[in-house]
Amino acid sequence: MIIHTDRLILRHFNLDDAQEYFPLVSDPRVLKYTGEAPFTSLDQVRQMLLARPINDYSQFGFGRMACIEKMSGRLIGFSGMKFLSDLQEVDIGYRFIKDCWGKGYATESASAIMRQAVPEHQLKKVIGLTFPDNAASIHVLTKLGLQFEKKIKIDDLENELNYYSISYNYA
Template identity: 35%
Template sequence: MRVVETERLILHKLTVEDSEFILALLNDPLWLRFIGDKGVRTLDDARDYILKNLVAMYERLGFGLYLTELKGSGVSIGICGLIKRDSLEDVDLGFAFLQEFRGKGYAYESASAVMEYGRSSFGLSRIVAIASPDNFDSAKLLEKLGFRFEKMVKLADDCESVSLFASNV
């Protein structure tokens, strides 16, 4: 189901049919470095991840991370969407793209559209985003989107601190 459309992209809810893509994305070296190892190693793991994390959030909140595809070709290039983590007060913006689609403006294009979708469909007046302190590309993108660094936070007691950015929309 199409959720957001931009000039070059279509974003829609993920389903178990997207398991191959999720398996590839969650094992991308930059995903593992900056987001973390989710333990997804097989197609069955990917299906479980989609159902227990992504589909469950759609059902619970009405939003989540969306598959981002190139308009016309339908090639899956990444994910972008809104997440509600138990450890954060606000809804946060999340995004990740396969290596060959980075640096082409797709993350900015999809994130801008997702933020507008969050404002118009869910009445969000504040959206946050987190990034590893050494993820300079994500920090640069967040600043371009209008986010400002707010503070360092820990998402869990046993986790490293991450940079929290905020956008009052």
């Protein structure tokens, strides 16, 4: 599956993306609001790509997608849906390398993915989780139409997360 936006190409990840994906899981600034420890090797990245997005495509028919900047041709982040088994819900998420922050890529990519994935997979609800002090992510979620619902505690994280959601009706 490939989705084109004005500035991005959104496509499934593959193992050849490991090198360009590495900054998304090793830069502490990028990881600030993820609760994840930095990766230290490309082997870790390859294992994660197999276990997370590549597995999700086959298991659920959707997953986080590689965001390729059309002008430069470089992988600058990810965006997309992910089934969260611990919550039994579908989350919209995004992450971009530091020099791409503040350019609207998260909103552009996530809105394009939601326009395609929600009806294609007949999703009745999409959630978004963010740390309460992550103003940029909160801004994106609200631009996507999600509304704050509650605070939740996830086992792996020390802090509570803001839980946003949007519901859909199908006849």
